[in-house]
Amino acid sequence: MLTLILGGARSGKSRHAQELALAGGLAVTVIATGEARDAEMAARIARHRAERPSHWRTVEQPLYLTTALQAASGEGRFVLVDCLTLWLMNLLEAGEETFTRERAALLETLPALPGEILLVANEVGLGVIPLGELSRRFVDEAGWLNQDIARLAESVTFVAAGLPLKLK
Numbered sequence: 001m002l003t004l005i006l007g008g009a010r011s012g013k014s015r016h017a018q019e020l021a022l023a024g025g026l027a028v029t030v031i032a033t034g035e036a037r038d039a040e041m042a043a044r045i046a047r048h049r050a051e052r053p054s055h056w057r058t059v060e061q062p063l064y065l066t067t068a069l070q071a072a073s074g075e076g077r078f079v080l081v082d083c084l085t086l087w088l089m090n091l092l093e094a095g096e097e098t099f100t101r102e103r104a105a106l107l108e109t110l111p112a113l114p115g116e117i118l119l120v121a122n123e124v125g126l127g128v129i130p131l132g133e134l135s136r137r138f139v140d141e142a143g144w145l146n147q148d149i150a151r152l153a154e155s156v157t158f159v160a161a162g163l164p165l166k167l168k
Contacts, residue, residue, distance in 0.1 A: 012162035033087035084121035
C-alpha cells in the first residue's frame with residue numbers, strides 16, 4: 001500500500017509517519033534523502049535518527065530513490081521515505097537530465113512496489129511566493145510531485161500542529 005503524508009515544516013508529519021510504521025508491526029527501513037551540508041542540517045538529521053527506533057534499518061540515498069525503494073521494499077516490509085521534498089531539491093541541484101529521469105522512474109515504479117510504502121513530503125505551496133527563479137521552480141515542482149504521488153497513493157494524510165487529517 002502506498003501512503004503519502006504531507007505537512008509544513010515542524011508539523012509532526014515525520015512523527016506521524018513513524019507512529020504508522022511502528023503500528024504496522026513489520027520490519028522497517030527508513031530511506032533518508034537529506035544530506036548534512038551544514039551544521040544545522042547535521043543537527044536535524046541527528047535528531048531524526050535519535051527519534052527512530054534503533055532496530056530500524058536506515059538507508060541514506062539523496063538521489064537514486066527508486067533504486068533504494070526497489071531494494072528495500074517487499075512483502076512483509078515497511079519502507080518510510082523521509083522526505084520527498086529534500087530528494088526533489090537534490091534532483092534539481094543535480095541537473096535537468098537527472099531530475100527528469102529520476103522523477104519519471106519514481107512515478108513509474110511506485111505502483112508496482114510490494115509491501116507498505118510511506119512517503120513524507122512538505123507542502124510548500126501554502127506560503128508566500130519565493131523570490132528567485134530556482135526557488136519558484138522548487139515550489140512548483142514540489143506541488144506537482146505531491147499531486148502526482150497523491151493520485152497514485154491509496155492513502156493521503158495532511159498533518160498540521162501534530163494532528164493528522166485524512167484526505168484520501
